[in-house]
Amino acid sequence: MEKIIIIEDEKDMVTGLKFNLEARGYQVLAAYDGEKGYRLALKEHPDLVILDLMLPKRNGYEVCKLLKEEIPSVPIIMLTAKSQEAEIVTGLELGADDYVTKPFGVLELLARIKAVLRRAQTGAKTPEVYRLGPLEIDFRKHSARKEGKPVDLSSREFEILKYFIERTGEIVSREDLLNHVWGYDSFPNTRTVDTHIAKLRQKIEADVDNPRHIVTHHGVGYEFLG
Amino acid sequence: MEKIIIIEDEKDMVTGLKFNLEARGYQVLAAYDGEKGYRLALKEHPDLVILDLMLPKRNGYEVCKLLKEEIPSVPIIMLTAKSQEAEIVTGLELGADDYVTKPFGVLELLARIKAVLRRAQTGAKTPEVYRLGPLEIDFRKHSARKEGKPVDLSSREFEILKYFIERTGEIVSREDLLNHVWGYDSFPNTRTVDTHIAKLRQKIEADVDNPRHIVTHHGVGYEFLG
DNA sequence: ATAACTTTGACATCGTGTTGACAACTTTTT
DNA sequence: AAAAAGTTGTCAACACGATGTCAAAGTTAT
Numbered sequence: 488m489e490k491i492i493i494i495e496d497e498k499d500m501v502t503g504l505k506f507n508l509e510a511r512g513y514q515v516l517a518a519y520d521g522e523k524g525y526r527l528a529l530k531e532h533p534d535l536v537i538l539d540l541m542l543p544k545r546n547g548y549e550v551c552k553l554l555k556e557e558i559p560s561v562p563i564i565m566l567t568a569k570s571q572e573a574e575i576v577t578g579l580e581l582g583a584d585d586y587v588t589k590p591f592g593v594l595e596l597l598a599r600i601k602a603v604l605r606r607a608q609t610g611a612k613t614p615e616v617y618r619l620g621p622l623e624i625d626f627r628k629h630s631a632r633k634e635g636k637p638v639d640l641s642s643r644e645f646e647i648l649k650y651f652i653e654r655t656g657e658i659v660s661r662e663d664l665l666n667h668v669w670g671y672d673s674f675p676n677t678r679t680v681d682t683h684i685a686k687l688r689q690k691i692e693a694d695v696d697n698p699r700h701i702v703t704h705h706g707v708g709y710e711f712l713g
Numbered sequence: 714m715e716k717i718i719i720i721e722d723e724k725d726m727v728t729g730l731k732f733n734l735e736a737r738g739y740q741v742l743a744a745y746d747g748e749k750g751y752r753l754a755l756k757e758h759p760d761l762v763i764l765d766l767m768l769p770k771r772n773g774y775e776v777c778k779l780l781k782e783e784i785p786s787v788p789i790i791m792l793t794a795k796s797q798e799a800e801i802v803t804g805l806e807l808g809a810d811d812y813v814t815k816p817f818g819v820l821e822l823l824a825r826i827k828a829v830l831r832r833a834q835t836g837a838k839t840p841e842v843y844r845l846g847p848l849e850i851d852f853r854k855h856s857a858r859k860e861g862k863p864v865d866l867s868s869r870e871f872e873i874l875k876y877f878i879e880r881t882g883e884i885v886s887r888e889d890l891l892n893h894v895w896g897y898d899s900f901p902n903t904r905t906v907d908t909h910i911a912k913l914r915q916k917i918e919a920d921v922d923n924p925r926h927i928v929t930h931h932g933v934g935y936e937f938l939g
Numbered sequence: 940a941t942a943a944c945t946t947t948g949a950c951a952t953c954g955t956g957t958t959g960a961c962a963a964c965t966t967t968t969t
Numbered sequence: 970a971a972a973a974a975g976t977t978g979t980c981a982a983c984a985c986g987a988t989g990t991c992a993a994a995g996t997t998a999t
Contacts, residue, residue, distance in 0.1 A: 641944060658855050679946055681988060688989095705954060705987065706868040707855050867955060904977090905957055911978060931965060931976065 489604060492531060493517045494524030494550060495539040495566065504537070504596070511597070521545025528554055528561070535604055537596075538583070539566045540574065548581055555582035562607045564599060566591075579627040588670075595667050602653070617652055619700065619713060622691050624648065633691070643668070644687050651701065651711035660708035684709060715830060718757060719743045720750030720776060721765040721792065730763070730822075737823065747771025754780055754787070761830055763822075765792045788829045790822075843878055845926065845939060848917055850874065857917075864916050869894070873909055874917075877927065877937035886934035910935060 491513050495501050498519070505515045516531060518524035522544035528536055536554065540547035551563055565578045565586040575586050584603050587596050617624040622638075624631045629645055631638045640648065646668045651659065661677040669675060684701060692698045702710045717739050721727050724745070731741045742757060744750035748770035754762055762780065766773035777789055843850040848864075850857045855871060857864045866874065872894045877885065887903040895901060910927060918924045928936045 643945070656854070658853075675946060676948095678948080678988090682946075682990085685989065685991095703988070704855060710854075869956070901957060902959095904959080907977060908957075908979085911980090914978095929977070 488512060488514050489534040490514045490516070490531060491535045491537060491600070492524065492528050492533040493537045494519075494521065494528075494542065494547075495537070496520060496542055497539075500539075507597070508600075513600075519543075521547070521550045525550050525553055529557060532558065533561065534607070535600060536561060536563045537566065537600075538563055540571055540578065541568070548577060551578060551581045551583055560607070562603045564596075564603060576627065576629050591670055595670070598667075619691070620693070624652070631691075638690055640687075640690065643683060644690070647683055647687060648691075651709075652713070655711050655713045658704055658708050658710045663708065714738060714740050715760040716740045716742070716757060717761045717763060717826070718750065718754050718759040719763045720745075720747065720754075720768065720773075721763070722746060722768055723765075726765075733823070734826075739826075745769075747773070747776045751776050751779055755783055758784065759787065761826060762787060762789045763792065763826075764789055790825060790829055845917070847919070850878075859917070866913075866916060869909060870913050870916070873913060877935075878939070881937050881939045884930050884934050884936045889934065 491508055493501055493504055493515065495504075495517070496519050501517045501519070505517060508515045516527060516533070518527045521542040524536075524538070524542070525545060528550075538547050538550060542550070545553075547565060551565070554561060554563065559582075563583045565575070565583045566589055567575055567578070567586055568589050575588075578586060584606070585599050587599060615625065615627050617626065621634045622631065623633075623635075626649065629642070631640050631645075631648075647664065650664065650668050661680040664680050665675065665677070688695050688698050688701055691700060700712055702712060704710055717734055719727055719730055719741065721730075721743070722745050727743045727745070731743060734741045742753060742759070744753045747768040750762075750764070750768070751771060754776075764773050764776060768776070771779075773791060777791070780787060780789065841851065841853045843852065847860045848857065849859075852871075852875060855866075855868070857866050857871075857874075873890065876890065876894050887906045890906050891899075891901065891903070914921050914924050914927055917926060926938055928938060930936055
Protein backbone atom coordinates (compact mmCIF):
# COMPACT_ATOMS: atom_id res chain seq x y z
CA MET A 488 0.00 0.00 0.00
CA GLU A 489 1.53 3.30 -1.05
CA LYS A 490 2.21 5.93 1.54
CA ILE A 491 1.41 9.51 0.65
CA ILE A 492 2.26 12.62 2.65
CA ILE A 493 0.23 15.77 2.17
CA ILE A 494 1.87 19.04 3.17
CA GLU A 495 -0.82 21.69 3.03
CA ASP A 496 -2.13 24.29 5.47
CA GLU A 497 -5.76 24.42 4.37
CA LYS A 498 -7.37 21.85 6.60
CA ASP A 499 -10.44 21.38 4.43
CA MET A 500 -8.24 20.55 1.50
CA VAL A 501 -6.36 18.00 3.56
CA THR A 502 -9.57 16.42 4.82
CA GLY A 503 -10.99 16.08 1.35
CA LEU A 504 -7.83 14.72 -0.16
CA LYS A 505 -7.36 12.30 2.67
CA PHE A 506 -10.86 10.93 2.31
CA ASN A 507 -10.49 10.43 -1.40
CA LEU A 508 -7.04 8.94 -1.26
CA GLU A 509 -7.84 6.59 1.57
CA ALA A 510 -10.94 5.47 -0.28
CA ARG A 511 -8.57 4.31 -2.98
CA GLY A 512 -6.39 2.39 -0.63
CA TYR A 513 -3.52 4.80 -0.11
CA GLN A 514 -2.10 5.37 3.33
CA VAL A 515 -2.20 9.09 4.02
CA LEU A 516 -0.27 11.28 6.44
CA ALA A 517 -0.53 15.04 6.68
CA ALA A 518 1.39 18.03 7.94
CA TYR A 519 0.15 21.60 8.09
CA ASP A 520 3.36 23.55 7.70
CA GLY A 521 6.57 23.24 5.74
CA GLU A 522 8.82 22.51 8.66
CA LYS A 523 6.71 19.68 10.06
CA GLY A 524 6.06 18.32 6.62
CA TYR A 525 9.73 18.16 5.86
CA ARG A 526 10.48 16.31 9.08
CA LEU A 527 7.57 13.95 8.59
CA ALA A 528 8.75 13.09 5.12
CA LEU A 529 12.28 12.39 6.30
CA LYS A 530 10.99 10.13 9.00
CA GLU A 531 8.38 8.25 7.00
CA HIS A 532 10.00 7.88 3.60
CA PRO A 533 6.71 8.14 1.69
CA ASP A 534 6.12 6.94 -1.84
CA LEU A 535 4.80 10.34 -2.81
CA VAL A 536 4.62 13.87 -1.42
CA ILE A 537 1.83 16.27 -2.29
CA LEU A 538 3.16 19.70 -1.56
CA ASP A 539 1.41 23.04 -1.44
CA LEU A 540 3.44 25.99 -2.63
CA MET A 541 2.23 28.49 -0.04
CA LEU A 542 3.01 27.19 3.41
CA PRO A 543 3.80 28.57 6.84
CA LYS A 544 7.30 28.12 8.28
CA ARG A 545 8.91 26.88 5.09
CA ASN A 546 7.42 27.39 1.66
CA GLY A 547 6.97 24.69 -0.93
CA TYR A 548 10.17 25.53 -2.80
CA GLU A 549 12.33 25.09 0.24
CA VAL A 550 10.68 21.86 1.25
CA CYS A 551 10.97 20.57 -2.28
CA LYS A 552 14.61 21.45 -2.54
CA LEU A 553 15.53 20.12 0.89
CA LEU A 554 13.61 16.91 0.36
CA LYS A 555 15.18 16.23 -2.99
CA GLU A 556 18.59 16.72 -1.42
CA GLU A 557 17.90 14.20 1.29
CA ILE A 558 15.82 11.68 -0.67
CA PRO A 559 16.36 12.37 -4.37
CA SER A 560 14.06 9.55 -5.40
CA VAL A 561 10.93 10.76 -3.67
CA PRO A 562 8.27 11.91 -6.16
CA ILE A 563 6.70 15.30 -5.47
CA ILE A 564 3.53 16.79 -6.86
CA MET A 565 3.12 20.52 -6.30
CA LEU A 566 -0.16 22.27 -5.69
CA THR A 567 -0.25 25.83 -6.94
CA ALA A 568 -2.87 28.53 -7.19
CA LYS A 569 -3.64 29.88 -10.65
CA SER A 570 -1.94 33.16 -9.85
CA GLN A 571 1.24 31.30 -9.07
CA GLU A 572 1.48 29.79 -12.49
CA ALA A 573 4.62 31.65 -13.33
CA GLU A 574 6.31 29.92 -10.45
CA ILE A 575 5.58 26.47 -11.67
CA VAL A 576 8.76 26.60 -13.66
CA THR A 577 10.79 27.27 -10.56
CA GLY A 578 9.14 24.38 -8.80
CA LEU A 579 9.83 21.97 -11.61
CA GLU A 580 13.42 23.11 -11.78
CA LEU A 581 13.80 22.41 -8.08
CA GLY A 582 12.85 18.84 -8.75
CA ALA A 583 9.10 18.55 -8.50
CA ASP A 584 7.74 15.80 -10.73
CA ASP A 585 4.42 17.33 -11.62
CA TYR A 586 2.08 20.09 -10.57
CA VAL A 587 -1.65 20.66 -10.31
CA THR A 588 -3.24 24.09 -10.27
CA LYS A 589 -5.97 24.90 -7.77
CA PRO A 590 -8.82 24.56 -7.91
CA PHE A 591 -8.44 21.07 -9.31
CA GLY A 592 -10.76 18.13 -9.66
CA VAL A 593 -10.07 15.13 -7.51
CA LEU A 594 -9.93 12.97 -10.58
CA GLU A 595 -7.29 15.16 -12.10
CA LEU A 596 -5.08 14.86 -9.07
CA LEU A 597 -5.70 11.12 -8.80
CA ALA A 598 -4.70 10.63 -12.39
CA ARG A 599 -1.46 12.48 -11.82
CA ILE A 600 -0.75 10.60 -8.64
CA LYS A 601 -1.15 7.33 -10.48
CA ALA A 602 1.06 8.52 -13.29
CA VAL A 603 3.80 9.76 -10.99
CA LEU A 604 3.74 6.61 -8.88
CA ARG A 605 3.89 4.45 -11.96
CA ARG A 606 6.86 6.34 -13.31
CA ALA A 607 8.57 6.20 -9.94
CA GLN A 608 8.15 2.43 -9.80
CA THR A 609 9.36 1.78 -13.29
CA GLY A 610 12.24 4.11 -12.67
CA ALA A 611 11.20 6.32 -15.55
CA LYS A 612 11.53 10.00 -14.93
CA THR A 613 9.16 12.68 -16.11
CA PRO A 614 10.53 13.49 -19.50
CA GLU A 615 11.83 17.01 -19.52
CA VAL A 616 11.80 17.66 -23.19
CA TYR A 617 9.37 16.16 -25.63
CA ARG A 618 10.32 15.96 -29.29
CA LEU A 619 7.69 15.98 -31.94
CA GLY A 620 9.02 16.20 -35.44
CA PRO A 621 10.49 19.67 -35.82
CA LEU A 622 8.92 20.64 -32.52
CA GLU A 623 10.51 20.60 -29.10
CA ILE A 624 8.50 21.02 -25.93
CA ASP A 625 10.16 21.64 -22.61
CA PHE A 626 7.83 20.98 -19.73
CA ARG A 627 10.18 22.25 -17.08
CA LYS A 628 10.68 25.59 -18.71
CA HIS A 629 7.16 25.83 -20.11
CA SER A 630 8.57 26.66 -23.46
CA ALA A 631 8.52 25.26 -26.97
CA ARG A 632 10.57 25.63 -30.10
CA LYS A 633 9.92 24.79 -33.72
CA GLU A 634 12.98 24.15 -35.82
CA GLY A 635 14.99 25.73 -33.05
CA LYS A 636 12.95 28.91 -33.02
CA PRO A 637 10.93 29.72 -29.93
CA VAL A 638 7.18 29.22 -30.33
CA ASP A 639 4.93 31.20 -28.10
CA LEU A 640 2.43 28.93 -26.39
CA SER A 641 0.02 30.44 -23.90
CA SER A 642 -0.36 28.59 -20.63
CA ARG A 643 -3.71 27.21 -21.69
CA GLU A 644 -2.25 25.95 -24.90
CA PHE A 645 0.57 24.42 -22.95
CA GLU A 646 -1.77 22.57 -20.63
CA ILE A 647 -3.77 21.26 -23.54
CA LEU A 648 -0.65 20.05 -25.26
CA LYS A 649 0.55 18.43 -22.08
CA TYR A 650 -2.75 16.66 -21.63
CA PHE A 651 -2.60 15.45 -25.21
CA ILE A 652 0.94 14.20 -24.89
CA GLU A 653 0.10 12.30 -21.73
CA ARG A 654 -2.58 10.55 -23.73
CA THR A 655 -0.88 10.05 -27.04
CA GLY A 656 -2.91 7.70 -29.20
CA GLU A 657 -6.06 7.94 -27.10
CA ILE A 658 -9.14 9.75 -28.22
CA VAL A 659 -9.92 12.71 -26.02
CA SER A 660 -13.39 14.26 -25.99
CA ARG A 661 -14.00 17.96 -25.60
CA GLU A 662 -15.53 17.21 -22.23
CA ASP A 663 -12.38 15.39 -21.17
CA LEU A 664 -10.37 18.45 -22.05
CA LEU A 665 -12.74 20.81 -20.27
CA ASN A 666 -12.76 18.67 -17.15
CA HIS A 667 -9.05 18.11 -16.96
CA VAL A 668 -7.44 21.18 -18.44
CA TRP A 669 -9.99 23.78 -17.43
CA GLY A 670 -11.00 22.16 -14.18
CA TYR A 671 -14.27 21.40 -12.54
CA ASP A 672 -15.28 24.93 -11.60
CA SER A 673 -15.41 26.60 -14.97
CA PHE A 674 -17.92 25.88 -17.67
CA PRO A 675 -16.92 27.28 -21.02
CA ASN A 676 -18.81 25.82 -23.95
CA THR A 677 -17.21 23.27 -26.16
CA ARG A 678 -16.58 25.76 -28.96
CA THR A 679 -13.87 27.22 -26.80
CA VAL A 680 -12.02 23.97 -27.11
CA ASP A 681 -12.23 24.10 -30.88
CA THR A 682 -10.77 27.55 -30.94
CA HIS A 683 -7.83 26.50 -28.85
CA ILE A 684 -7.26 23.44 -30.97
CA ALA A 685 -7.25 25.65 -34.05
CA LYS A 686 -4.63 27.91 -32.51
CA LEU A 687 -2.53 25.00 -31.37
CA ARG A 688 -2.64 23.50 -34.83
CA GLN A 689 -1.46 26.74 -36.35
CA LYS A 690 1.49 26.64 -34.04
CA ILE A 691 2.53 23.01 -34.15
CA GLU A 692 1.25 21.52 -37.39
CA ALA A 693 3.40 21.68 -40.51
CA ASP A 694 0.31 21.74 -42.73
CA VAL A 695 -2.61 23.25 -40.85
CA ASP A 696 -5.13 21.89 -43.35
CA ASN A 697 -3.83 18.35 -42.96
CA PRO A 698 -3.15 18.03 -39.26
CA ARG A 699 -1.00 15.04 -38.43
CA HIS A 700 -0.59 15.55 -34.73
CA ILE A 701 -4.01 16.69 -33.56
CA VAL A 702 -6.52 14.66 -35.53
CA THR A 703 -10.28 15.16 -35.42
CA HIS A 704 -12.58 12.22 -34.86
CA HIS A 705 -15.94 13.49 -35.95
CA GLY A 706 -18.53 13.27 -33.20
CA VAL A 707 -16.03 11.89 -30.72
CA GLY A 708 -13.12 14.19 -30.03
CA TYR A 709 -9.46 14.62 -30.89
CA GLU A 710 -6.56 12.24 -31.01
CA PHE A 711 -2.98 13.23 -30.51
CA LEU A 712 -0.31 11.42 -32.47
CA GLY A 713 3.32 11.84 -31.55
CA MET B 714 -35.98 -14.55 -10.91
CA GLU B 715 -33.31 -11.93 -10.36
CA LYS B 716 -33.08 -10.20 -7.02
CA ILE B 717 -32.41 -6.47 -7.05
CA ILE B 718 -31.67 -4.28 -4.06
CA ILE B 719 -32.34 -0.55 -4.22
CA ILE B 720 -30.45 1.66 -1.80
CA GLU B 721 -31.97 5.12 -2.05
CA ASP B 722 -33.39 7.58 0.46
CA GLU B 723 -36.02 9.24 -1.73
CA LYS B 724 -39.05 7.11 -1.05
CA ASP B 725 -40.92 8.18 -4.17
CA MET B 726 -38.02 7.07 -6.28
CA VAL B 727 -37.95 3.71 -4.55
CA THR B 728 -41.71 3.24 -4.95
CA GLY B 729 -41.56 4.05 -8.63
CA LEU B 730 -38.57 1.86 -9.35
CA LYS B 731 -39.97 -1.00 -7.35
CA PHE B 732 -43.25 -0.88 -9.24
CA ASN B 733 -41.53 -0.87 -12.60
CA LEU B 734 -39.02 -3.55 -11.78
CA GLU B 735 -41.54 -5.89 -10.23
CA ALA B 736 -43.77 -5.44 -13.25
CA ARG B 737 -40.87 -6.90 -15.22
CA GLY B 738 -40.52 -9.88 -12.99
CA TYR B 739 -37.63 -8.83 -10.82
CA GLN B 740 -37.71 -9.40 -7.08
CA VAL B 741 -37.05 -6.06 -5.42
CA LEU B 742 -35.81 -5.18 -1.94
CA ALA B 743 -35.09 -1.68 -0.70
CA ALA B 744 -33.16 0.14 1.99
CA TYR B 745 -33.29 3.83 2.78
CA ASP B 746 -29.83 4.47 4.09
CA GLY B 747 -26.32 3.30 3.35
CA GLU B 748 -25.83 1.29 6.50
CA LYS B 749 -29.02 -0.71 6.17
CA GLY B 750 -28.49 -1.14 2.48
CA TYR B 751 -25.05 -2.54 3.03
CA ARG B 752 -26.29 -5.04 5.60
CA LEU B 753 -29.24 -6.02 3.46
CA ALA B 754 -26.99 -6.68 0.51
CA LEU B 755 -24.62 -8.82 2.56
CA LYS B 756 -27.52 -10.86 3.86
CA GLU B 757 -29.44 -11.26 0.60
CA HIS B 758 -26.69 -11.63 -1.98
CA PRO B 759 -28.67 -9.85 -4.71
CA ASP B 760 -28.02 -10.16 -8.43
CA LEU B 761 -27.80 -6.40 -8.74
CA VAL B 762 -27.58 -3.35 -6.50
CA ILE B 763 -28.95 0.04 -7.51
CA LEU B 764 -27.17 2.55 -5.38
CA ASP B 765 -27.79 6.24 -4.86
CA LEU B 766 -24.70 8.37 -4.37
CA MET B 767 -26.13 10.67 -1.71
CA LEU B 768 -27.31 8.64 1.25
CA PRO B 769 -27.72 9.00 5.00
CA LYS B 770 -25.42 7.04 7.33
CA ARG B 771 -23.02 5.84 4.65
CA ASN B 772 -22.67 7.46 1.26
CA GLY B 773 -22.74 5.59 -2.01
CA TYR B 774 -18.97 5.45 -2.37
CA GLU B 775 -18.50 3.76 0.93
CA VAL B 776 -21.26 1.26 0.36
CA CYS B 777 -19.89 0.54 -3.08
CA LYS B 778 -16.40 0.01 -1.82
CA LEU B 779 -17.45 -2.11 1.15
CA LEU B 780 -19.76 -4.23 -0.94
CA LYS B 781 -17.17 -4.88 -3.59
CA GLU B 782 -14.75 -5.96 -0.90
CA GLU B 783 -17.21 -8.46 0.53
CA ILE B 784 -18.85 -9.65 -2.68
CA PRO B 785 -16.63 -8.64 -5.58
CA SER B 786 -18.95 -10.19 -8.14
CA VAL B 787 -22.05 -8.18 -7.28
CA PRO B 788 -22.98 -5.74 -10.05
CA ILE B 789 -23.68 -2.18 -8.95
CA ILE B 790 -25.41 0.61 -10.83
CA MET B 791 -24.96 4.06 -9.31
CA LEU B 792 -27.54 6.80 -9.41
CA THR B 793 -26.13 10.31 -9.48
CA ALA B 794 -27.53 13.78 -9.79
CA LYS B 795 -26.28 15.85 -12.70
CA SER B 796 -24.23 18.03 -10.44
CA GLN B 797 -22.37 14.97 -9.27
CA GLU B 798 -21.32 13.94 -12.71
CA ALA B 799 -17.73 14.81 -12.08
CA GLU B 800 -17.68 12.15 -9.44
CA ILE B 801 -19.07 9.43 -11.62
CA VAL B 802 -15.69 8.22 -12.62
CA THR B 803 -14.79 8.05 -8.97
CA GLY B 804 -17.65 5.67 -8.48
CA LEU B 805 -16.67 3.58 -11.42
CA GLU B 806 -13.15 3.36 -10.12
CA LEU B 807 -14.49 2.11 -6.82
CA GLY B 808 -16.07 -0.73 -8.68
CA ALA B 809 -19.50 0.34 -9.86
CA ASP B 810 -20.47 -1.30 -13.13
CA ASP B 811 -22.53 1.49 -14.61
CA TYR B 812 -24.18 4.72 -13.64
CA VAL B 813 -27.35 6.58 -14.51
CA THR B 814 -27.79 10.29 -14.13
CA LYS B 815 -30.95 11.64 -12.53
CA PRO B 816 -33.44 12.42 -13.83
CA PHE B 817 -33.48 9.28 -15.93
CA GLY B 818 -36.12 7.46 -17.94
CA VAL B 819 -37.30 4.13 -16.61
CA LEU B 820 -36.55 2.53 -19.94
CA GLU B 821 -33.04 3.83 -19.81
CA LEU B 822 -32.48 2.30 -16.41
CA LEU B 823 -34.13 -0.96 -17.41
CA ALA B 824 -31.89 -1.24 -20.43
CA ARG B 825 -28.83 -0.75 -18.29
CA ILE B 826 -30.03 -3.22 -15.71
CA LYS B 827 -30.45 -5.82 -18.43
CA ALA B 828 -27.03 -5.08 -19.83
CA VAL B 829 -25.30 -5.26 -16.48
CA LEU B 830 -27.08 -8.47 -15.54
CA ARG B 831 -26.24 -10.07 -18.83
CA ARG B 832 -22.59 -9.16 -18.52
CA ALA B 833 -22.51 -10.40 -14.94
CA GLN B 834 -24.06 -13.70 -15.92
CA THR B 835 -21.84 -14.43 -18.87
CA GLY B 836 -18.91 -13.01 -16.97
CA ALA B 837 -17.99 -11.27 -20.18
CA LYS B 838 -17.00 -7.67 -20.22
CA THR B 839 -16.91 -5.83 -23.50
CA PRO B 840 -13.36 -6.39 -24.60
CA GLU B 841 -11.37 -3.33 -25.52
CA VAL B 842 -10.07 -4.72 -28.76
CA TYR B 843 -12.16 -7.12 -30.75
CA ARG B 844 -10.67 -9.27 -33.50
CA LEU B 845 -12.76 -10.44 -36.36
CA GLY B 846 -10.90 -12.17 -39.11
CA PRO B 847 -8.81 -9.53 -40.82
CA LEU B 848 -10.67 -6.88 -38.85
CA GLU B 849 -9.61 -5.29 -35.59
CA ILE B 850 -11.97 -3.08 -33.63
CA ASP B 851 -10.76 -0.92 -30.79
CA PHE B 852 -13.70 0.30 -28.76
CA ARG B 853 -11.69 2.50 -26.48
CA LYS B 854 -10.14 4.35 -29.36
CA HIS B 855 -13.24 4.30 -31.53
CA SER B 856 -11.17 3.01 -34.39
CA ALA B 857 -10.98 -0.04 -36.59
CA ARG B 858 -8.46 -1.54 -38.97
CA LYS B 859 -8.83 -4.01 -41.78
CA GLU B 860 -5.68 -5.94 -42.63
CA GLY B 861 -3.79 -3.35 -40.64
CA LYS B 862 -5.21 -0.43 -42.57
CA PRO B 863 -7.40 2.06 -40.74
CA VAL B 864 -11.08 1.84 -41.60
CA ASP B 865 -13.20 4.89 -41.03
CA LEU B 866 -16.29 4.02 -39.00
CA SER B 867 -18.73 6.75 -38.04
CA SER B 868 -19.95 6.84 -34.46
CA ARG B 869 -23.31 5.43 -35.42
CA GLU B 870 -21.68 2.57 -37.27
CA PHE B 871 -19.54 1.96 -34.26
CA GLU B 872 -22.47 1.74 -31.93
CA ILE B 873 -24.22 -0.68 -34.22
CA LEU B 874 -21.17 -2.87 -34.47
CA LYS B 875 -20.75 -2.80 -30.74
CA TYR B 876 -24.35 -3.80 -30.21
CA PHE B 877 -23.92 -6.66 -32.66
CA ILE B 878 -20.76 -7.91 -31.05
CA GLU B 879 -22.38 -7.89 -27.63
CA ARG B 880 -25.04 -10.17 -29.08
CA THR B 881 -23.00 -12.39 -31.32
CA GLY B 882 -25.14 -15.29 -32.52
CA GLU B 883 -28.42 -13.71 -31.51
CA ILE B 884 -30.91 -12.47 -34.03
CA VAL B 885 -31.42 -8.76 -33.68
CA SER B 886 -34.50 -7.06 -35.08
CA ARG B 887 -34.47 -3.59 -36.59
CA GLU B 888 -36.57 -2.43 -33.67
CA ASP B 889 -33.98 -3.77 -31.24
CA LEU B 890 -31.34 -1.76 -33.02
CA LEU B 891 -33.45 1.38 -33.11
CA ASN B 892 -34.30 1.13 -29.44
CA HIS B 893 -30.84 0.40 -28.20
CA VAL B 894 -28.49 2.13 -30.58
CA TRP B 895 -30.66 5.12 -31.41
CA GLY B 896 -32.40 5.32 -28.08
CA TYR B 897 -35.99 5.40 -27.04
CA ASP B 898 -36.61 9.01 -27.90
CA SER B 899 -35.81 9.08 -31.60
CA PHE B 900 -37.90 7.48 -34.26
CA PRO B 901 -36.21 7.04 -37.59
CA ASN B 902 -37.89 4.52 -39.88
CA THR B 903 -36.50 1.07 -40.24
CA ARG B 904 -35.01 1.78 -43.67
CA THR B 905 -32.42 3.85 -41.91
CA VAL B 906 -31.19 0.69 -40.26
CA ASP B 907 -30.83 -1.05 -43.62
CA THR B 908 -28.77 1.79 -44.97
CA HIS B 909 -26.41 1.63 -42.06
CA ILE B 910 -26.11 -2.13 -42.34
CA ALA B 911 -25.24 -1.73 -45.99
CA LYS B 912 -22.51 0.75 -45.17
CA LEU B 913 -21.16 -1.42 -42.41
CA ARG B 914 -21.04 -4.42 -44.70
CA GLN B 915 -19.10 -2.46 -47.27
CA LYS B 916 -16.58 -1.66 -44.60
CA ILE B 917 -16.19 -4.95 -42.79
CA GLU B 918 -17.24 -7.75 -45.14
CA ALA B 919 -14.68 -9.32 -47.41
CA ASP B 920 -17.33 -10.08 -50.02
CA VAL B 921 -20.16 -7.59 -49.74
CA ASP B 922 -22.51 -9.74 -51.79
CA ASN B 923 -21.96 -12.75 -49.54
CA PRO B 924 -21.92 -11.28 -46.06
CA ARG B 925 -20.51 -13.65 -43.50
CA HIS B 926 -20.55 -11.43 -40.44
CA ILE B 927 -23.81 -9.57 -40.71
CA VAL B 928 -26.35 -12.06 -42.00
CA THR B 929 -29.92 -11.21 -42.96
CA HIS B 930 -32.79 -13.27 -41.59
CA HIS B 931 -35.61 -12.39 -43.87
CA GLY B 932 -38.59 -10.95 -42.05
CA VAL B 933 -36.82 -11.16 -38.70
CA GLY B 934 -33.67 -9.13 -38.51
CA TYR B 935 -29.92 -9.54 -38.62
CA GLU B 936 -27.52 -11.93 -36.99
CA PHE B 937 -23.93 -11.16 -36.24
CA LEU B 938 -21.36 -13.94 -36.51
CA GLY B 939 -17.88 -13.46 -35.11
C1' DA C 940 -3.79 51.73 -19.75
C1' DT C 941 -2.03 48.47 -22.66
C1' DA C 942 -1.20 44.13 -24.30
C1' DA C 943 -1.99 39.31 -24.30
C1' DC C 944 -5.00 35.85 -23.72
C1' DT C 945 -9.58 33.62 -23.33
C1' DT C 946 -14.18 33.11 -24.52
C1' DT C 947 -18.11 33.68 -27.28
C1' DG C 948 -21.02 34.02 -31.30
C1' DA C 949 -21.58 34.18 -36.35
C1' DC C 950 -20.89 32.08 -40.46
C1' DA C 951 -18.94 28.77 -43.84
C1' DT C 952 -17.87 24.17 -44.61
C1' DC C 953 -17.74 19.42 -44.11
C1' DG C 954 -19.13 14.80 -42.63
C1' DT C 955 -22.82 12.05 -41.18
C1' DG C 956 -27.63 10.54 -40.82
C1' DT C 957 -31.97 10.08 -42.89
C1' DT C 958 -35.23 9.47 -46.30
C1' DG C 959 -37.55 7.93 -50.47
C1' DA C 960 -37.31 5.72 -54.92
C1' DC C 961 -36.36 1.80 -57.32
C1' DA C 962 -34.33 -2.76 -58.15
C1' DA C 963 -33.51 -7.30 -56.52
C1' DC C 964 -34.89 -10.76 -53.86
C1' DT C 965 -37.99 -13.83 -50.84
C1' DT C 966 -42.22 -15.51 -49.50
C1' DT C 967 -47.06 -16.16 -50.14
C1' DT C 968 -51.03 -16.58 -52.91
C1' DT C 969 -53.43 -17.97 -56.88
C1' DA D 970 -45.53 -22.12 -62.01
C1' DA D 971 -46.67 -17.52 -62.25
C1' DA D 972 -48.19 -13.54 -60.14
C1' DA D 973 -48.69 -10.75 -56.18
C1' DA D 974 -47.22 -8.98 -51.92
C1' DG D 975 -43.88 -7.95 -48.93
C1' DT D 976 -38.91 -7.43 -47.56
C1' DT D 977 -34.30 -6.07 -48.29
C1' DG D 978 -30.21 -3.90 -50.97
C1' DT D 979 -28.58 0.14 -53.08
C1' DC D 980 -28.12 4.73 -54.28
C1' DA D 981 -28.48 9.71 -54.52
C1' DA D 982 -30.41 13.86 -52.66
C1' DC D 983 -31.39 16.36 -48.78
C1' DA D 984 -31.30 17.68 -43.77
C1' DC D 985 -28.80 18.28 -39.94
C1' DG D 986 -25.35 18.60 -36.66
C1' DA D 987 -20.33 18.99 -35.88
C1' DT D 988 -16.25 21.37 -36.86
C1' DG D 989 -13.10 25.12 -38.76
C1' DT D 990 -12.45 29.90 -38.92
C1' DC D 991 -12.63 34.48 -37.79
C1' DA D 992 -13.71 38.80 -35.52
C1' DA D 993 -15.25 40.98 -31.58
C1' DA D 994 -16.18 41.20 -26.70
C1' DG D 995 -14.63 40.02 -22.20
C1' DT D 996 -10.95 39.01 -19.02
C1' DT D 997 -6.46 38.95 -16.89
C1' DA D 998 -1.69 40.14 -16.44
C1' DT D 999 1.76 43.69 -16.75
